[in-house]
Amino acid sequence: MKLGLIGTGTIGRFLLENINIKDIIPDCNITAVLDERPKARHELPRLAKTFHFTPFYSAEELLQSDVDLVIECANVKTAQQYAPIVLRNKNMLLISVGALVDVKLLDHLDNLTKTNQTKLYLPPGAIGGLDIIQAGKMLDGLNEVVLETRKPAHALLEEQVECEKIVFSGNAKSAIEKFPKNANVAITLSLAGLGIDKTQVNIIADPQIDKNIHTIKGRGEFGEFMIRLKNNPSPTNPKTSHLTSLSILSTIHSLQKQIVIR
The missing domain is CATH 3.40.50.720 (NAD(P)-binding Rossmann-like Domain)
Structure with missing residues (x-):
């Protein structure tokens, strides 16, 4: 090839x-x-x-x-x-x-x-679980998909915080508009599953972590699943997983x- x-x-x-x-x-x-x-x-x-x-x-x-x-x-x-x-x-x-x-x-x-x-x-x-979401979507059997993206606080907030802070909660469409740097993850998940209007996204600034953490939850006629990924940065570029x-x-x-x- x-x-x-x-x-x-x-x-x-x-x-x-x-x-x-x-x-x-x-x-x-x-x-x-x-x-x-x-x-x-x-x-x-x-x-x-x-x-x-x-x-x-x-x-x-x-x-x-x-x-x-x-x-x-x-x-x-x-x-x-x-x-x-x-x-x-x-x-x-x-x-x-x-x-x-x-x-x-x-x-x-x-x-x-x-x-x-x-x-x-x-x-x-940077995420996983798309195979489950696509399978669950067959025959309209997928009911809910939720993405939680947890990032180091300094990556999302200008001010310093001591405790975690929810900076966004809503559908993927709004998340993409307000936080375009999270667009790839939210769009890929939405295309695999319920679309940008029905995919729920929560973005959290966490001062206690030093890497991005994505948690994906799905629910449908197949049952339920949850997958969590703590991604290490690229050895040559910390901005890329x-x-x-x-x-x-x-x-x-x-x-x-x-x-x-x-």
């Missing part, structure tokens, strides 16, 4: 290192990297020598290449810009799921995939396997 990459930040470098250098996924290589910014003409050739890929400075040229899947791991603005272009003739793995808070864009991408017989993949990222990078690598790996566990 030949991969195209948009974004060479923390996650992009992680994928280049593990796929192209360490060969973690057999018969899979990132063969192309796209960056249309003027400064890329100076930066990409250096990276290309290290990680053995072909640099592209035009989206159209990338899409005319033989890559099988394009991976976006840049930011929401980049995802919004390139997803409609890529899905015209290539499958895509979208990391900046926060872009899909735009319902019109989501509908547009859905129509593009159907018209062009392409697929848009969304990795679980290490599990997010691993999730993307796992998603790519699953596309190569003949026996798939979802």
Whole structure:
């Protein structure tokens, strides 16, 4: 499988290192990297020598290449810009799921995939339990999904607090609008389950913790479940969860396997 990459930040470098250098996924290589910014003409050739890929400075040229899947791991603005272009003739793995808070864009991408017989993949990222939610949703058997995101107080509040403080409680739609940095988790959970209007989100500032903690609860005809994740940061960037990078690598790996566990 030949991969195209948009974004060479923390996650992009992680994928280049593990796929192209360490060969973690057999018969899979990132063969192309796209960056249309003027400064890329100076930066990409250096990276290309290290990680053995072909640099592209035009989206159209990338899409005319033989890559099988394009991976976006840049930011929401980049995802919004390139997803409609890529899905015209290539499958895509979208990391900046926060872009899909735009319902019109989501509908547009859905129509593009159907018209062009392409697929848009969304990795679980920093959370888990999506398989249970999707299974529970079948036959309208999912009744409730609640996400509690607990972060170090200084990440959410300017003032110092001694005790935990609930800074938001409401549906995912409002949470995404007021706390866009939590958008990826809330949107992924909503798309897998009940949607942004019916998914409940609680965001808590906690001065006693030093990492993000996500707790997901679900209830339906299948029963109940609760999953809690205490995510360590990326070794190279404290703003990125290490599990997010691993999730993307796992998603790519699953596309190569003949026996798939979802």
